[in-house]
């Protein structure tokens with residue numbers, strides 16, 4: 001995804017390719033992970049040059065961002081009733097011919113002279129757009145940013161729960177319109193060398209906050225000394241704040257039970273130091289393989305990995321009584337907090353998948369407690385801003401576990417930082 005990917009000029013000779021590409025997109029069963037899907041398409045169409053690829057990818061990401069508005073405009077034009085609770089945006093989008101989808105965007109840009117030739121009823125569509133009442137325009141504007149009514153209701157809950165002011169909300173929504181910068185985590189003890197290496201290679205930080213450093217783009221990052229020598233790692237600012245909430249101290253023993261490719265486990269390992277121990281487990285062994293590789297690059301022998309289904313009492317049983325100082329549950333979630341980087345994920349969120357995630361989150365929380373030392377910290381985190389996946393899960397857990405008390409819970413990352421929007425709760429075992 002790039003900055004506000006409104007094509008400067010509409011495609012002209014590229015129209016047939018863009019329509020063809022869109023046709024292939026809407027034939028997918030669900031909205032695919034767009035960057036990967038585009039890479040596949042470009043591999044098949046080697047004739048596309050760099051500028052073509054850039055153009056098509058900006059265009060497809062724009063389609064993704066404005067999908068709900070296009071669905072709404074088409075329904076309005078065809079005099080059809082839309083039920084946002086029942087009608088998935090993706091399913092509706094699939095029923096609209098690609099040339100008509102694009103025409104709405106061209107008309108919204110006021111570029112009527114550049115409409116694709118495939119469109120035959122441009123004048124009627126222009127009249128439909130011009131005839132929108134103030135009320136309808138007020139419905140259209142949030143839809144252009146992907147705020148369909150069920151999501152808007154969820155955002156309302158977030159605003160109330162986090163007590164966001166109008167300014168905070170406005171700032172957060174502005175941030176949602178563009179990709180966050182690339183955040184790096186400097187390894188303690190090597191900050192100066194790492195910064196010199198970045199600057200010397202033209203990757204001058206655009207922001208720095210302690211060990212967190214933001215750069216604009218990652219093109220040469222893995223070629224520089226700081227990377228080769230393990231003086232820094234890639235980690236979103238919000239994720240770094242989750243690590244800060246764990247408050248790991250030298251010599252501690254910590255279990256990261258959803259470690260994935262190890263982003264947080266590695267940061268924790270550098271904080272507990274050589275006298276500490278991090279047990280990084282995950283259900284996916286290939287993700288843990290990456291953790292092992294990354295730990296080697298960063299020189300962190302205090303990190304141990306183990307493949308494990310953390311919802312299975314039999315697999316968890318041997319860990320009970322190990323008395324960890326802290327347990328981190330970085331739970332699988334809808335990833336709603338990463339829509340700045342993956343706007344397509346928004347259209348894969350439905351009630352069934354949300355229920356499956358909240359059920360899994362409850363099971364992970366319930367299983368982990370036996371391995372925590374009395375007085376230990378249980379840290380629950382997600383990369384989602386939905387209250388259902390966060391504060392609601394914490395309340396449900398505390399209602400069942402009177403031996404735990406809540407220390408803190410909050411949204412981290414955006415809007416405070418130019419980053420993903422994440423959540424972290426810290427609970428203490430009495």
Ligand SMILES: C[S@@+](CC[C@H](N)C(=O)[O-])C[C@H]1O[C@@H](n2cnc3c(N)ncnc32)[C@H](O)[C@@H]1O
Nearest residue numbers: 258259260262263264282283309310311330332
């Ligand atoms: C949000 S990701 C973790 C990201 C990671 N902590 C990081 O900082 O890079 C959630 C992880 O939970 C893992 N997971 C899902 N179900 C699980 C289960 N039943 N037991 C253990 N891990 C599970 C997934 O494989 C995924 O890697």
